[in-house]
Every structure is written in C-alpha cells, then in structure tokens.
Amino acid sequence: xxxxxxxxxxxxxxxxxxxxxxxxxxxxxxxxIVELLGLSPSTVSKHMSILKHARLxxxxxxxxxxxxxxAEDDAPAAVHAAIAWVLDVxxxxxxxKQDVKTLKEVLKIDPEELCRVxxxx
Amino acid sequence: xxxxxxxxxxxxxxxxxxxxxxxxxxxxxxxxIVELLGLSPSTVSKHMSILKHARLxxxxxxxxxxxxxxAEDDAPAAVHAAIAWVLDVxxxxxxxKQDVKTLKEVLKIDPEELCRVxxxx
DNA sequence: AGTATGTTTCGTTATATGTCGAATTAACGG
DNA sequence: CCGTTAATTCGACATATAACGAAACATACT
Numbered sequence: 632x633x634x635x636x637x638x639x640x641x642x643x644x645x646x647x648x649x650x651x652x653x654x655x656x657x658x659x660x661x662x663x664i665v666e667l668l669g670l671s672p673s674t675v676s677k678h679m680s681i682l683k684h685a686r687l688x689x690x691x692x693x694x695x696x697x698x699x700x701x702a703e704d705d706a707p708a709a710v711h712a713a714i715a716w717v718l719d720v721x722x723x724x725x726x727x728k729q730d731v732k733t734l735k736e737v738l739k740i741d742p743e744e745l746c747r748v749x750x751x752x
Numbered sequence: 753x754x755x756x757x758x759x760x761x762x763x764x765x766x767x768x769x770x771x772x773x774x775x776x777x778x779x780x781x782x783x784x785i786v787e788l789l790g791l792s793p794s795t796v797s798k799h800m801s802i803l804k805h806a807r808l809x810x811x812x813x814x815x816x817x818x819x820x821x822x823a824e825d826d827a828p829a830a831v832h833a834a835i836a837w838v839l840d841v842x843x844x845x846x847x848x849k850q851d852v853k854t855l856k857e858v859l860k861i862d863p864e865e866l867c868r869v870x871x872x873x
Numbered sequence: 874a875g876t877a878t879g880t881t882t883c884g885t886t887a888t889a890t891g892t893c894g895a896a897t898t899a900a901c902g903g
Numbered sequence: 904c905c906g907t908t909a910a911t912t913c914g915a916c917a918t919a920t921a922a923c924g925a926a927a928c929a930t931a932c933t
Contacts, residue, residue: 632766632847635838639764644891645757661910674892676911695900695909709841716837717756720830726753746909765921782880795922797881816879816930867879 634686638713641685645726646670647678651687651701651717652727653734658691658700662746666737667730672749686710696742755807759834762806766847767791768799772808772822772838773848774855779812779821783867787858788851793870807831817863 642648650664665675679699682688686706691698702710721727737745763769771785786796800820803809807827812819823831842848858866 632769632842632845635769635841635845636764636766639760639769640890643757643760643764645753646891648753648756648760670891671893672910673894673912677891680911692899692910697910709837712837712840716830716833719833720756721753724753724756743908750908761920767921791921792923793880794882794924798921801881813880813929818880864878871878 634707635709637685638687638709641681641687642713642717644678646674647682648717648721649727649730650675650678650699651682651714652721653730654688654699654701655718655722658698660696660698660742662696662742662749663734663737664699665749666745667733687714755828756830758806759808759830762802762808763834763838765799767795768803769838769842770848770851771796771799771820772803772835773842774851775809775820775822776839776843779819781817781819781863783817783863783870784855784858785820786870787866788854808835 642651646668649668653659653664653667661672661675661679664679665672668675670678679688679690683690683699687702687710688699689702689706691700701714740748763772767789770789774780774785774788782793782796782800785800786793789796791799800809800811804811804820808823808831809820810823810827812821822835861869
C-alpha cells in the first residue's frame, strides 16, 4: 500500500508527469528537464527525487551531470503498470505533444551550453 | 491532463483507495464506508465527492441513503484502466484483505441500525 | 407541520506540498 | 589547491489537503 501511494502521489503533479513522459525515449539530464518545464533547478531536483523514491525513474551520474531515465525491468510490477497507463492515457494530449516538440529543440543544444545559459539567468 | 491529475490525486490518499476497493463487489452507503474507515461522516462524504469528481465512482440516492458504486462502462477509458490497475496491485495486500473481512461484518448489520449506532457516538 | 435521520456543506485547524533563492556538496579544470 | 559548474539540500513562504464538529439540507415518519 505504501508503495502504491508513493506512486500515485508522484503522479499527482502535472510537472512530475510531464518530466516522466519526457523520459520516454531517452535519458535526460536535470538541466534539460529544467529547460522543458521552466522551473528552478532546485524544484526540478525535488520532483525527480520524488519520482525516484516511487521507483518510477532511475538515475545515473556521469561526470558533472545527473541523468534520469524511466524505470527498467528490475522495478516493481506496480511501477511498470503505472508507466504503461500514463503513457497510454497521456501521450496523445496537447500538452505532452507540445513537450515533445520543445524537447526536440532542447536536445539540439549541447548540454554544457544549456547549463551555461541557465546559470546566467 | 486535467482529468488524469484528478484521478491520480483521488488515488493518492489511502482512505480514498480503501473506499474505492470496498466497492469492488457491491455498492455501499456512506454509513457503511464510515464504519469501515473509522472516519467522520463529513470526512467520508468529502472523500467520496473527490472520487466522484474523478469519475472513479458513481452515486445513487435511494430514500435516505446515498449509495456509491464503482464507475461503470460510461466512464472514460482512463478511469477503467486506473481501476483495473488499483485492483490488480492492491487486492492482495494485507490492509485490503483486512478491509474485506471488516466489510463482511459491517454488511451483516442492517444499515438503519448502523446509522443509529453511529449517531449515538 | 413537526421531528428524526442520513448526508453534505461550511468554518477551522494542523499538516503537507510546490516553489524559490541561498547555501552546500560533488566533480572537474586549471 | 582554487575557482567553476551541475545538482542537491536547506530555509522560507504561500497554497492545498485531510480532518473534525456544527450547521444546513434532504428525506421520511407521525
């Protein structure tokens, strides 16, 4: 039950759901998610840690960057079912389709360049 | 997206999830759910209205009683998928199995008698 | 009409959550 | 080492949520 509630709580915020769906096709580093959502790095970091505690995403640190990706096969069955449900229900919504477009632009920018731009704001 | 978040928010509270699962096999009136959850009638009423707004449950008034039941076929696909997921993940948990037992006892009591007992507390 | 009963709404309170900016930590580059 | 940079943690604030009891509402019984 605890595990289930941690999943539904994680999925009960629009920004977190958008972040989760953004990881559909590839991993992303925090600054890329910051760019997509338009939130502060600290807020995004908090969101990602909530998704991670729910085991919906996994993380990997490489050099200075933290990469997040969707949960893989070692995650609980409840997590896989949740992800499948989210993808099924939301992939075709306006908001998520817009995010796909935005992401395409974000991915064109070199991550180092992206972080540098953000730190100047 | 709005619809989806209303579903996940509804499912992000343990009492609401327990109430939802209690409706698995039959409709229940508010006083029966009150008895199961051990919360005040006003709190249970609020919970049920949140489940109803998310379209996870439907309501029917008969005489003095308000009966709630699981959403039926006319509900959105996202709702059905959510209910299927919840049932699949939680039916076998300790808490829910205990609720099934408690419910069996509650159902033995005539609803009128149950309400009378509650109003004396 | 008047009273009892089942549920909901309202007002209040305590706790939880989302957000930011500042401070801190971790990793790299000179 | 020391400064730079990416991310996280901390502290603060505003808003949202879960809970209750009191009041209001709706229905039935006499």
